[in-house]
Amino acid sequence: MSEQLRTLAQPPEGGSSKDDSYEAVIGLEIHVQLATATKMFCGCELSFGDPPNTHTCAVCLGLPGSLPVANARAVHFGLMIGLALGSELAPRSIFHRKNYFYPDLAKGYQISQYDEPLCRGGSLADVRIHRVHLEEDAAKLIHLGASGRIDGSAQSIVDFNRAGTPLAEIVTEPDLRSPEQASEWLKLLRSTLRQLGVSDVNMEEGSLRCDANISLRCAGTEELGVKTELKNMNSFRFIERGIRAEIARQRAVLEAGGEVVQETLHFDPASGSITSLRSKEEAHDYRYFPEPDLLPVAIDEEMLAAARAEMSELPADRAERFRRELGLSDDSAQILASRSELGDYFEAALAAGAEPAPPAQALANWLSGDLVARLAEGATADPFASRVQPRALAGLVGLVVAKRVSVGAGRQVLDRLIAEGGEPEAIVEAEGLAAIDGGGELAEIVARALAANVDAAERVREGNPKAIGPIVGHVMRETNGRADGTEVARLIHEQLGA
Amino acid sequence: MNVTDMLELSGAQSIAAIEAGALGAEELFAFYRERAVEHGGELERGGLNCFTWVADGVPASSKGPLVGVPLAVKDLFCTESVPSQSGSKILEGYLPPYTASVVGRLQDAGAPLLAKTNQDEFAMGSSTENSAYGPTQNPWERTRVPGGSSGGSAAAVAAGLAPWALGTDTGGSIRQPAALCGIVGLKPTYGSVSRYGMIAFASSLDQAGPLTRDVTDAALLLTHMVGRDPCDSTSLQFPGQIELPNAERLDGMRLGVPKELQRSSDSGAAIEPSVRRCFEEALECAEGLGARVEEVSLPHAPHALSAYYILAPAEASSNLARFDGVRYGLRADGAEDLLDMYTRTRHDGFGAEVKRRIMLGTYALSSGYYEAYYGRAQRVRTKIAQDFAEAFESVDLIVTPTAPGVAFELGEKTSDPWAMYLSDYFTVPMSLAGIPAISIPCGLSAESDAVAGPGLPVGLQLAGPAFSENRLLDAAYALEQAIGFDTTAAHV
Numbered sequence: 001m002s003e004q005l006r007t008l009a010q011p012p013e014g015g016s017s018k019d020d021s022y023e024a025v026i027g028l029e030i031h032v033q034l035a036t037a038t039k040m041f042c043g044c045e046l047s048f049g050d051p052p053n054t055h056t057c058a059v060c061l062g063l064p065g066s067l068p069v070a071n072a073r074a075v076h077f078g079l080m081i082g083l084a085l086g087s088e089l090a091p092r093s094i095f096h097r098k099n100y101f102y103p104d105l106a107k108g109y110q111i112s113q114y115d116e117p118l119c120r121g122g123s124l125a126d127v128r129i130h131r132v133h134l135e136e137d138a139a140k141l142i143h144l145g146a147s148g149r150i151d152g153s154a155q156s157i158v159d160f161n162r163a164g165t166p167l168a169e170i171v172t173e174p175d176l177r178s179p180e181q182a183s184e185w186l187k188l189l190r191s192t193l194r195q196l197g198v199s200d201v202n203m204e205e206g207s208l209r210c211d212a213n214i215s216l217r218c219a220g221t222e223e224l225g226v227k228t229e230l231k232n233m234n235s236f237r238f239i240e241r242g243i244r245a246e247i248a249r250q251r252a253v254l255e256a257g258g259e260v261v262q263e264t265l266h267f268d269p270a271s272g273s274i275t276s277l278r279s280k281e282e283a284h285d286y287r288y289f290p291e292p293d294l295l296p297v298a299i300d301e302e303m304l305a306a307a308r309a310e311m312s313e314l315p316a317d318r319a320e321r322f323r324r325e326l327g328l329s330d331d332s333a334q335i336l337a338s339r340s341e342l343g344d345y346f347e348a349a350l351a352a353g354a355e356p357a358p359p360a361q362a363l364a365n366w367l368s369g370d371l372v373a374r375l376a377e378g379a380t381a382d383p384f385a386s387r388v389q390p391r392a393l394a395g396l397v398g399l400v401v402a403k404r405v406s407v408g409a410g411r412q413v414l415d416r417l418i419a420e421g422g423e424p425e426a427i428v429e430a431e432g433l434a435a436i437d438g439g440g441e442l443a444e445i446v447a448r449a450l451a452a453n454v455d456a457a458e459r460v461r462e463g464n465p466k467a468i469g470p471i472v473g474h475v476m477r478e479t480n481g482r483a484d485g486t487e488v489a490r491l492i493h494e495q496l497g498a
Numbered sequence: 499m500n501v502t503d504m505l506e507l508s509g510a511q512s513i514a515a516i517e518a519g520a521l522g523a524e525e526l527f528a529f530y531r532e533r534a535v536e537h538g539g540e541l542e543r544g545g546l547n548c549f550t551w552v553a554d555g556v557p558a559s560s561k562g563p564l565v566g567v568p569l570a571v572k573d574l575f576c577t578e579s580v581p582s583q584s585g586s587k588i589l590e591g592y593l594p595p596y597t598a599s600v601v602g603r604l605q606d607a608g609a610p611l612l613a614k615t616n617q618d619e620f621a622m623g624s625s626t627e628n629s630a631y632g633p634t635q636n637p638w639e640r641t642r643v644p645g646g647s648s649g650g651s652a653a654a655v656a657a658g659l660a661p662w663a664l665g666t667d668t669g670g671s672i673r674q675p676a677a678l679c680g681i682v683g684l685k686p687t688y689g690s691v692s693r694y695g696m697i698a699f700a701s702s703l704d705q706a707g708p709l710t711r712d713v714t715d716a717a718l719l720l721t722h723m724v725g726r727d728p729c730d731s732t733s734l735q736f737p738g739q740i741e742l743p744n745a746e747r748l749d750g751m752r753l754g755v756p757k758e759l760q761r762s763s764d765s766g767a768a769i770e771p772s773v774r775r776c777f778e779e780a781l782e783c784a785e786g787l788g789a790r791v792e793e794v795s796l797p798h799a800p801h802a803l804s805a806y807y808i809l810a811p812a813e814a815s816s817n818l819a820r821f822d823g824v825r826y827g828l829r830a831d832g833a834e835d836l837l838d839m840y841t842r843t844r845h846d847g848f849g850a851e852v853k854r855r856i857m858l859g860t861y862a863l864s865s866g867y868y869e870a871y872y873g874r875a876q877r878v879r880t881k882i883a884q885d886f887a888e889a890f891e892s893v894d895l896i897v898t899p900t901a902p903g904v905a906f907e908l909g910e911k912t913s914d915p916w917a918m919y920l921s922d923y924f925t926v927p928m929s930l931a932g933i934p935a936i937s938i939p940c941g942l943s944a945e946s947d948a949v950a951g952p953g954l955p956v957g958l959q960l961a962g963p964a965f966s967e968n969r970l971l972d973a974a975y976a977l978e979q980a981i982g983f984d985t986t987a988a989h990v
Binding site: 058061062063065066067068069070097099101106107108109147156216255285287288289292293294295 | 519556565574575576582589592595596662692694696697698700701702704728729730731732812813815816818819820821822824826830836841860863865868872
């Protein structure tokens with residue numbers, strides 16, 4: 001794992017655990033809806049937002065006599081996730097029934113995996129993965145009434161379109177230490193899953209859902225405290241807020257000399273309040289047993305090869321390659337790899353064959369700095385969606401690095417590219433933005449600037465480096481920014497004999 | 499064709515008569531429909547109560563190799579827009595939107611649906627007394643049970659109210675009623691017939707099979723039943739073809755009699771003398787046909803019933819969870835909240851035996867008890883399968899009586915669940931091992947066994963290794979010919 005991603009697992013500076021005798025220990029359970037064409041155990045199409053109960057059949061409605069048939073594509077996606085997380089893939093895993101009564105569960109049990117999951121172990125950015133397993137989603141309940149929850153609702157209606165949607169449940173080890181870190185890590189997981197193409201990973205639509213197991217312990221100790229499970233955090237912001245609120249609640253309990261009770265909690269993002277769903281004593285006995293309607297999932301070489309073949313490069317691997325092969329700085333490699341559209345644009349620009357060819361690091365700086373900052377002010381932050389062609393950016397950076405265009409003039413060219421598109425060399429020519437070369441013309445302008453700034457020139461001669469500013473500024477004004485700053489400074493020192 | 503002649507025909511003979519132009523498919527259907535309505539209806543109207551539904555009019559199509567010979571089907575097979583309640587009140591009014599795969603296959607092969615047959619609720623029982631439709635009577639002696647759970651199918655075929663029928667067998671539910679009604683019943687190898695559309699009792703054990711007048715009919719129906727179904731991932735392609743049996747001799751065939759199933763032990767079933775006599779006569783008959791009868795050992799078979807009564811209820815407790823009143827079937831009125839609705843619905847909808855097994859199964863799967871019960875029962879099941887595998891190294895087939903006794907009186911065992919469970923003492927081991935087994939009638943109990951009249955039928959069970967159906971059918975056929983049991987004797 002890369003150094004850069006490793007840092008995610010460190011408590012951030014100024015994090016909430018600062019000045020605190022308690023340390024938060026956080027593990028996440030993430031449910032990911034897999035982007036298969038059909039449901040986990042039947043042929044119904046996956047949908048979101050369609051009229052209720054329009055994508056159902058005997059199987060996902062749990063009608064008597066119906067039987068599940070496992071979706072091979074979901075198993076394939078599960079294997080891709082396992083490979084991406086470096087998990088151990090079980091040669092033989094089995095489905096279990098998880099039994100409980102609830103109106104969103106047509107069969108009275110959920111088909112899930114229990115003690116023989118598809119994947120075990122692995123890690124992402126130094127957060128260890130406990131397991132990854134496959135299961136089916138429940139139907140969607142809509143509670144009519146003020147509370148929006150089943151208690152006190154006048155009526156509850158069920159939409160079985162979602163019932164049977166394939167889910168991968170990813171469970172981490174308790175390796176996270178702060179709300180911010182949890183949310184950052186989840187973002188990395190999301191970009192990894194998105195890159196794999198196994199899920200839409202949309203928290204608002206529920207295709208990525210996260211529960212957190214949270215406990216506190218005295219800083220410096222190893223033993224885990226009593227944990228609670230916090231549910232219903234359906235955005236990155238709510239995850240941070242929810243975990244922060246629960247940490248504060250547990251801290252207050254402990255500081256008052258109390259004990260944290262193991263329970264399942266509900267986070268209400270509107271009020272920020274945390275309420276208990278059920279205590280340990282009320283916990284369900286799910287009576288797991290092997291699903292007799294399904295055969296074990298036996299993974300063979302062919303399935304593994306197919307999963308490997310469909311894996312695109314993951315963010316962590318891409319960052320590592322950018323560093324190793326292109327010599328990018330950690331920061332640049334990280335930024336370009338974690339936003340796949342930037343990484344793709346970067347590689348397209350490098351490969352565009354622009355002359356003079358830009359060095360990779362300079363290109364990365366211009367892309368993730370100047371271009372992204374300018375695009376962020378506009379309608380799209382995606383450089384591919386802008387008027388700036390990858391080849392044009394590469395050409396511009398090549399011109400700047402070759403000192404044929406100054407940095408300042410280069411930025412003017414970039415503005416024109418964003419506004420109108422086109423070729424950088426044509427813009428340079430049309431606008432007269434070519435750098436004034438280091439010959440006589442620039443030397444004369446420098447001489448005039450020294451004459452106009454006698455005091456500053458004197459201080460530079462006396463060894464005050466800051467005094468050079470007004471002189472350079474004079475030159476830049478006179479050249480309309482086309483002069484190369486380094487060359488101007490060299491000429492100033494040369495002419496002053498300093 | 500005249501009525502008496504029509505009734506004399508087996509399924510295969512009916513096909514031959516239709517193909518020869520001596521009989522019309524619609525004529526045959528109408529004949530059986532009329533008989534079914536007249537004799538198979540409710541007890542109060544003088545019927546055997548073996549049907550829960552009888553078709554109106556004539557079938558739409560009779561194309562296919564079965565040329566329109568009608569079929570009776572156990573209630574628990576889903577049949578599109580036809581009541582399918584698995585004998586339970588909780589599925590009151592339920593009309594499935596689809597037809598079970600195996601019923602669909604037989605319909606496609608030209609066997610139209612004649613009727614649905616009575617059964618123990620969710621196939622839990624050995625007497626067809628646990629039915630929301632009330633008990634079915636045995637046509638041999640109407641004060642007696644037809645066996646169960648496929649008692650409606652067995653009684654209908656024995657009474658000549660259907661040419662043939664489908665049942666399901668979880669621990670003996672085809673074989674035991676076939677034995678008690680004096681007909682042929684076959685439980686195929688687990689997985690050879692699709693379970694899709696069978697309202698599940700115990701998924702790892704349930705298997706559909708034919709109940710017929712003779713072995714040839716059983717083979718003929720089975721031909722059109724087996725095969726992999728993409729809707730049932732536990733179904734398998736049957737290796738090879740089911741052949742119609744034609745063996746006349748059993749020369750060289752080794753038949754094994756398990757010594758553990760002979761003894762009367764504390765937990766074992768006492769074999770009634772007349773059953774023992776018929777069984778021994780059948781063995782002598784087999785020897786006369788050239789078979790060699792020897793003793794084999796199935797050391798764990800005596801534990802089969804105990805393991806079965808953990809595993810089957812465990813699966814049932816989960817399979818029956820879907821009957822919650824939310825989506826279909828019965829929903830109790832007057833509930834105060836969700837939990838109350840669940841509780842009232844299941845209280846009103848399930849019968850006593852079903853509730854007993856749900857409680858047994860729920861307990862067996864509970865946290866802290868799982869290993870001691872379910873885990874252990876699974877290990878016993880594995881041992882039993884190994885016992886059979888070893889036995890089949892020295893013998894070709896295993897033979898036992900199908901049931902320890904003949905048809906018992908209605909009500910005789912309803913208050914003693916364990917006595918009822920012992921009816922399946924000889925059939926449960928094969929179910930746990932997933933192997934095929936057939937019951938054929940092998941004689942009548944003697945009058946001296948306190949049974950009035952000519953006596954009651956006794957069944958002989960033959961079991962073979964997985965997918966040995968052809969060998970099994972051949973042996974059963976040869977014995978059937980030699981024994982010469984009249985399966986039309988109880989026709990009404």
